Amino acid sequence: MLDRKFIVENAALVKENCARRNSKADIDRFVELEMQRRQMQQQVDELNRQANETSKLIGKAKTPEEREALKTQGRELRDQCTAAGEKLTALEGDIDAVQRTIPNMSHPQAPIGGDDQANLEVKKGKHAPPKFDFKPLDHVELGEKLNLIDFEAGAKTTGHGFYFLKNDAVLLELALQQYAIHLLMGEGFTPTITPDLARNEVLHGTGYIPRGPETQIYSIAESDLSLVATAEITLGGYLADTIQEEDVFPIKMCGISHCYRTEAGAGGRASRGLYRVHQFTKVEMFAFTLPDQSDAMLEYFCDLECRIFDGLGIAYRVVDTATGDLGGPAYRKYDLEAWMPGRGNGGEYGEVTSTSNCTDYQARRLGIRYRKKGEKGTHFAHTLNGTAVALSRAIIAVLENYQQADGTIVVPEVLRKYMGKDRIG
RNA sequence: GGAGAGGUGGCUGAGUGGUCGAAAGCGCCGGUUUGCUAAACCGGUGUACGGGUCACACCGUACCAUGGGUUCAAAUCCCAUCCUCUCCGCCA
Numbered sequence: 001m002l003d004r005k006f007i008v009e010n011a012a013l014v015k016e017n018c019a020r021r022n023s024k025a026d027i028d029r030f031v032e033l034e035m036q037r038r039q040m041q042q043q044v045d046e047l048n049r050q051a052n053e054t055s056k057l058i059g060k061a062k063t064p065e066e067r068e069a070l071k072t073q074g075r076e077l078r079d080q081c082t083a084a085g086e087k088l089t090a091l092e093g094d095i096d097a098v099q100r101t102i103p104n105m106s107h108p109q110a111p112i113g114g115d116d117q118a119n120l121e122v123k124k125g126k127h128a129p130p131k132f133d134f135k136p137l138d139h140v141e142l143g144e145k146l147n148l149i150d151f152e153a154g155a156k157t158t159g160h161g162f163y164f165l166k167n168d169a170v171l172l173e174l175a176l177q178q179y180a181i182h183l184l185m186g187e188g189f190t191p192t193i194t195p196d197l198a199r200n201e202v203l204h205g206t207g208y209i210p211r212g213p214e215t216q217i218y219s220i221a222e223s224d225l226s227l228v229a230t231a232e233i234t235l236g237g238y239l240a241d242t243i244q245e246e247d248v249f250p251i252k253m254c255g256i257s258h259c260y261r262t263e264a265g266a267g268g269r270a271s272r273g274l275y276r277v278h279q280f281t282k283v284e285m286f287a288f289t290l291p292d293q294s295d296a297m298l299e300y301f302c303d304l305e306c307r308i309f310d311g312l313g314i315a316y317r318v319v320d321t322a323t324g325d326l327g328g329p330a331y332r333k334y335d336l337e338a339w340m341p342g343r344g345n346g347g348e349y350g351e352v353t354s355t356s357n358c359t360d361y362q363a364r365r366l367g368i369r370y371r372k373k374g375e376k377g378t379h380f381a382h383t384l385n386g387t388a389v390a391l392s393r394a395i396i397a398v399l400e401n402y403q404q405a406d407g408t409i410v411v412p413e414v415l416r417k418y419m420g421k422d423r424i425g
Numbered sequence: 426g427g428a429g430a431g432g433u434g435g436c437u438g439a440g441u442g443g444u445c446g447a448a449a450g451c452g453c454c455g456g457u458u459u460g461c462u463a464a465a466c467c468g469g470u471g472u473a474c475g476g477g478u479c480a481c482a483c484c485g486u487a488c489c490a491u492g493g494g495u496u497c498a499a500a501u502c503c504c505a506u507c508c509u510c511u512c513c514g515c516c517a
Binding site: 070 | 454472474486496498
């Protein structure tokens with residue numbers, strides 16, 4: 001979330017930003033509520049002060065009569081204070097509700113536009129899309145022919161959008177994980193395997209909203225836990241409510257988790273096969289940085305994502321995400337779209353990874369702060385997240401790009417040592 | 426799952442109703458002393474919000490796991506929840 005003081009002092013800028021980001025957040029209402037809250041806070045403080053003063057006098061009262069009179073006065077003051085405090089709490093609740101709908105500010109260079117049509121292609125990968133001298137199949141057909149993916153069984157046991165990976169697809173998934181993790185460890189990331197569930201508070205902190213009408217999140221009944229939609233949630237929560245020393249940054253972590261998404265409202269969108277599923281595995285990168293490090297870290301994350309797909313020998317393009325398509329927490333976001341020969345009519349790019357600089361938007365709610373040497377007070381860290389490999393979509397890209405005329409799949413060079421074979425089928 | 430113990434500042438750990446934002450020690454920062462380092466000694470050292478200042482200083486309020494309650498007054502008493510530790514059971 002944004003800083004309350006910042007919103008009040010820069011209401012015009014925040015409004016303008018909301019317009020660019022398709023956000024209907026009511027800034028005027030926020031400012032009005034916030035002014036009321038400040039006033040009420042002062043009132044509560046003042047009443048508290050008087051009540052405290054009175055309490056101290058009771059200890060020093062000389063006569064029982066004086067004592068009783070002071071007690072009565074104290075009781076009245078506390079009652080007033082409680083009443084004012086209740087109003088204050090109510091105001092804070094209202095403010096929070098509005099505040100959390102206000103998106104992050106946007107990078108000045110992020111393309112301005114209402115949706116993904118306005119995304120700006122900024123680069124292409126090293127490899128060109130493959131040319132086939134046969135009609136390429138899509139991953140669903142390939143998965144079925146080679147007995148790699150079983151959607152029917154997934155639907156039977158769990159429901160639409162679930163699947164079993166089988167046989168060499170299992171090795172492929174594990175190989176992709178290993179490939180990504182080894183690469184990231186070589187870059188100084190601390191690898192983790194995170195919990196797949198998180199407290200709702202942590203979800204909120206990272207900008208995810210469980211139990212809303214359009215939530216993407218599965219909640220666990222009778223608890224304050226939800227299944228995570230990405231390890232970004234748990235990794236972001238890792239340093240929640242801590243104050244770090246300035247010199248620990250940047251902190252680079254990565255985490256493997258399962259990711260669960262309800263995909264509410266996604267009906268009708270391109271969603272055949274593994275592309276849009278309710279559960280997949282992902283290797284996620286995450287960084288905590290100082291404010292002046294986050295721009296460079298975003299470029300670095302993007303570069304790593306490119307290296308991972310260049311290494312796999314898969315064609316892709318990178319787009320700079322338009323303001324209207326940024327979501328809540330991101331200040332700037334790059335998506336990497338890999339070439340998927342089985343998609344659309346004769347192949348299309350499909351999003352496989354995404355990296356965002358969330359500046360202090362998540363850190364503020366999560367309470368991730370740092371202290372500068374020789375300075376009073378604290379500052380909020382910046383957080384960034386990026387997909388190293390989303391396994392479901394990476395598997396689509398590998399299967400479709402590496403299919404051969406004889407129906408087999410060649411295993412990308414970099415995965416062979418992890419798979420122990422160079423061909424599927 | 427059962428029984429017990431406990432959650433206090435960066436850490437260890439006192440504190441059982443007002444004089445407590447909280448002793449003491451450690452750590453950390455500054456200083457004195459000193460060939461250097463160490464030791465010793467002196468001083469300082471939480472966070473947030475608001476007021477105040479050019480900026481400091483300073484003032485107010487809140488915070489001793491979390492949420493309620495009792496009381497004029499709660500770290501301290503009561504209730505609930507969460508978490509940690511030990512033992513037993515169970516289990517991968």
